[in-house]
Amino acid sequence: MPNSQIRLFAAIGMGLSIALALSSCAGASAQVSADCVPKFDVPTSAAKTLKIAAPDYPPMFTYQNNVLGGVDGAFYEQFAKDACLTTEVTILPSAGVIEAVKNGQADVAGGGWFPTAERAKVIGQTTPAFANPAVFVAKDPATSLDTYRGKTIGTVQGFLWVSDLKAWGGDNIKLYESADAVFSDLKNGRIDTALLSVSSASYRIAAMGTSELKYAVVSPHPAIKAFNEPAVTNFPYVKSNAKLGDALNAAIKAYRADGTLERIVTTNGFKPEAAKP
Template identity: 50%
Template sequence: MFRTACRNSTRKGLAAASFAILIGAGNVLAQEDCQPASKFSTIEPGVLKIAAPDMPPFFTFKDGVMGGFEGLFFTKFAKDNCLTPEVTVLPLGGIVESVRNGLVDVGGAGLNPTPERGEVVGLTHPIYYNVGVFVGKDPDAELEKYAGKTLGTVTGFVWNKELETWGKANLKVYDTADAAFADVKSGRLPTMLLGGINAYYRLSLVPDSGLSAVEAAPHPAVATFNSKGRTNVVHTKGNPELTAALNTAIATMRKDGTLADILKQMNLPADLLIPAADAGE
């Protein structure tokens, strides 16, 4: 049995960015005789409400089936806890607000566990590293090289506010990584800043594009350039049982090799997976 719904609206600039809601059970069905791995409450009993952007290799949703790193994680987490997943696909910038407002239980994908986010949503232990990289034709690692130039980024990234404060580049914020990357490929945008996993995955799909990526060098104005970015699962705040359940699932999947297998399926380097000792487990 699948739950499906769809809502489409017209995009009119960043402020009126549309999103489509797609709700589906995937291929996981809650069974009456299922024994959950953890005990916790969700917004709707028996259902795990998920919000994530359609942004491979992090998350995809097609024909009621989740894919990508977080998609495969959520699929197993729901199955192990006897829950039917309902998926809301929307732009990255709307994920935290959707979780904050109690519309969904969990959110992804590729989100960093920042103190600011921790004030409004629950945060799990980090799962994998994701550093900021510049993407373009012969991009430079030094931020100062982009002073006076147009630099693209995507709404929702933690470095956006820091770049605005730095203020030396003409920052162009896109609603989706697809749109930004398309402009870089076409030459309409000289350089964009993107998470490493996303960048290297996209570059692998267009090997003859002439584009490359370089990891952002440390810079005093952008704290996120000074240490390896980490990703986590954001979820409803004030639900410690859900936090514990997600952390247990992450630790278990790290230990039994599931997370490493997912990275392999995504054609991503195994060393992106954060070791347990560095994850605070």
């Protein structure tokens, strides 16, 4: 089959999977009081509703029993409340989230997204919200990548460092679909260390209820571009909706000033400095 047809079928498949997920996995919050006075002017695709697309990715985003959770979920909950909006949440695989925002099927994305020049071509990106650096996880983790030369490193597909890391480590780099799968192999001794974001690592170490595994923030390295840039997350939004971006940026500034961001990160197991990227 020609490459052009393969790409076409892949695009159609992605579109169908997003459409099916949007139709079957969405949930909405309660109605807003009629006398609510908005703190932020937020134009959205549906009247008085903020549509959020996100993966189920604790501790960055969760959605259970119509309740938003995790770092990004708590931010959007507060933002919607202050903007007098209801929320409509759609849980998608990570690969479909940015596509949903790009295509206008959601107003914003949750899940701890790093801003990149490539994503900026198709979506809007806010000012940095939270710090979420890369960490090595092991019984006695190192901070230097060179310590793991010739050893097996497990990480999750989609992280910004993956392509550079594969070029550096070759077959010693194992890619996984989820952080849970990485942790399973780490615990069973199939890999020497896991390379994850601090949010993902700290959450899973705490969930295990053990002090056996620890994490260490990765040092800059000339071979890995992502290790040398600020590891911060933002809130992606529909690129054409500049006023929504302005409102999100205003909320980030206000919540940082009044302590809301610090409350959100500490409630979700982060250190307070994560609110000051």
